[in-house]
Amino acid sequence: MTEKEVLAQLNNKALSQLVKRKKTWGWGSALLLATAFAGMTILNILNATLAEPIGQSGSSITLGFISMICVALLAIVLTCIYTFKADEFSKQESTIREEVEK
C-alpha cells in the first residue's frame, strides 16, 4: 500500500471517527484510573499525617484498605471493557478498510 493510499484512507470519514472514538476510550480510561489512583494516594497521605485519620474509626477494615481494593478492581474492570471495546473497533476498522480497498 502506497503512502498516497494510506493518506486517502485517513480522509475516510467513518475511519477517522472510529480512530477518534478509540482514542477517547483509551484516554478516558487512563484518566479515570489515574484519578482513582491519585485519590487513593492522597487519602493515604492525608491519613498518614492527620491526627484523626479519615474512615478509620470503629472498624478494623479502613477506608484506605477499601479504596485500594476498589482501585485494583477498577483497573481490572476498565481493562476488560477497553479490551472488548477495542476489539469491536478493530472489527469495524477492518470492514471499512475492506470497503475502501474495493
Next chain:
Amino acid sequence: MKLLTSVCLSVLRGLPAITGSIALATLLLSPHSAHAADVVTFSGAPQGEDKLNISAILTFLLFVLFTLGITVFAARRTNSTSDYLTASGKISGVQNGLALAGDFMSAAAILGSVSIAYAYGFDAVLLTVGPVVGIAMLLFLVVERLRNLGKYTFTDVLAFRLQQRPIRIVAATSTLIISLCYLTAQMVGAGALVEALFHIPYQYAVIVTGVLMILYVALGGMLATTWVQITKAVLLMVGTFVLFIGVLYAFDFDLNALIVASDDAFDAEKSVLSPGNFVSDPISAFSLSLAFIFGPAGLPHILMRFFTVPDASEARRSLLVTVLCVGIFGIMILIVGIGSIALLKQNPQFFSDGQMIGGTNMAAIHLSELIGGNVFLGFFSAVVFATILAVVSGLTLSAASAISHDLFVHAVRKGKATDKEELHVSRFASLSIGALAVLFGLLFEGQNVGALTTLVMTMAASANFPVLFLAMNWGGLTTRGAVAGCLTGLFFTLILIILGPLVWVAVFGFDTPVIPYSYPTLFTIPSAFVMAWLASITDKSPAAQQERQAYANQFLLSEIGLSKA
C-alpha cells in the same frame, strides 16, 4: 498438548542439554559451606544445624529438567532473528499474558511485598496495586501503537520517523543500562537467596543462575524464555494460592479476624492498616506511585513481549490476562503479608535475638514452612529461585536485542546486515550479557543493591516512557527532542539517586543525603518531558520539518495497523 508432547520427546532426545542439570544437582548435593549454614536454616532444625531440603531440590530439578527440555525444543525452531527475538510473533495472547504476568511477579514482588507488609503493614499496597494500574495504563496508552509500529524493540517505534542512528544509540544505551542494573540486582539477590535456601556458596549460586540463564536465552531465544516464564508464573500462582488459603484457613476464613490479630501483633502505637509507615512523606509517596504507573511502559523487556504476538488485538488480550493474574496475585500477596504478622510472631522458632532469621525478606519463606511444612517450604523455595531465573532470562534477551538490532544492524551497519548476521550477533550478545551479569553478581556480593532496583524503575519511567509516549502522540517531536528527553531522564535519575538516601547514605556512608528523597520520579519524569518538548520546538532544521510532516502517516499506521497490511 502438542507442544507438551514435543517438549517431553525433546527432553528424552536432548540428553546433552540435560548435563547442565546434572552439574546443578552435583552442586546442590555437594557438602555445605560453613558460611552458608550460618545464614539461615530452613529445615525447621535448630539454627546452625544444616540439613538438605529434598523437596526443594526435587522441585527445582524438575523445573530445570522441564525448562531445559523446552529450550532444546525451542532451539530446533529458532532459525532466524525473528524466531530468536520475537518467536516470529507466534505466541498467543493468553500465553504472552501469562509470560508478562511472570515478568511482573518477580522474586522481589513476592518476597519484597510480603516483607514490607510484615514490617510496615498497609504501605505494601503501593507494591501490589501499583503494578496493576501500570499494566492497565500500558494497555490504554501504549500497547496498540507500539505493536503496530515496532518489529523487535521499542526503539523501532522511536526510529519510525526520526533519524535512525542517534535514536538507536541513545535508546540502546538506556536499554543496556536498565537491563544491566536490573540483572545485577537480580543476580546478587539470586546468589544470596539460593545460598540461604539451598545452602550452597554464593559464588556457585550466581554461576548456576548465570549458566542456566545463558542456556535458556542463547539456545532457545524468545520461545524458550516465554515458556520458562509461563511455567514459573503458573507455579508461582499455585504456590501463592496455597499460601493465601493457608493464611485464611488459620483465621477460619474471617478477614476481619485476620486484620484484628495482625493489628494486635503489629505495633503497640500504630495500626496495621495505617498508611505512612514505609513511605512517610507526600513527595516520596507520589514519586513511588508514578514509578509504578509509568515504569512498566518504559521497561525494555516488558515492551519487547508485545512483538511476540501476531497482532495488536492479541497484544491487548495478553494485557487482559496479565492484569487479571497480577491483580489476583497482588491481593493474595497483601492478605498473606498482613496475615504473616499475626502468624509468624506467634512462632519463636523463626526468630533469633528478637530478629527474624534471614531478615524480613524471608517472611514469605518462613510462612510457607509454617503453613505447609517442609514439603511446601521446599516447593515454594524452588519456585522463588525459578522466578529469578525466568526474569533474568527475559532481561538478557532484551539487552541482546538492543545490541544486535539497534546497535549492530542500524547504528553500525546502517540497516545493511543479513538476517543470519543479526542472529549470530544476538546469540553472541546473549552470551556476553550473561557472562557480564555473572561477573557483576560476583563483584557486588554483599553490597546494598536496593538502589539498583529503584534506579531501574525510575529510569524506565523517566528515560524511556516520556520519549516513547511523545513519539506516538505528539507530531512535534524531533530527533533532537527525543535524544534530549531520553538523556535527561537517564542522567537526572542517576544523579538524584546517587545524591539521595539510597546511595549517599546507605552505600557511601554519609550522615545526611544531599537530596532527601529516595524516589525522584516526581522530578525526573516532568524534566524529561520538558527537555524533549523544548529541544523539539527550538529545532528549526529541514530534517526536523520532515520529521513533523511524517507524523500524519505514522499516526494512521499506528492506529489501524496498516503497516502490517
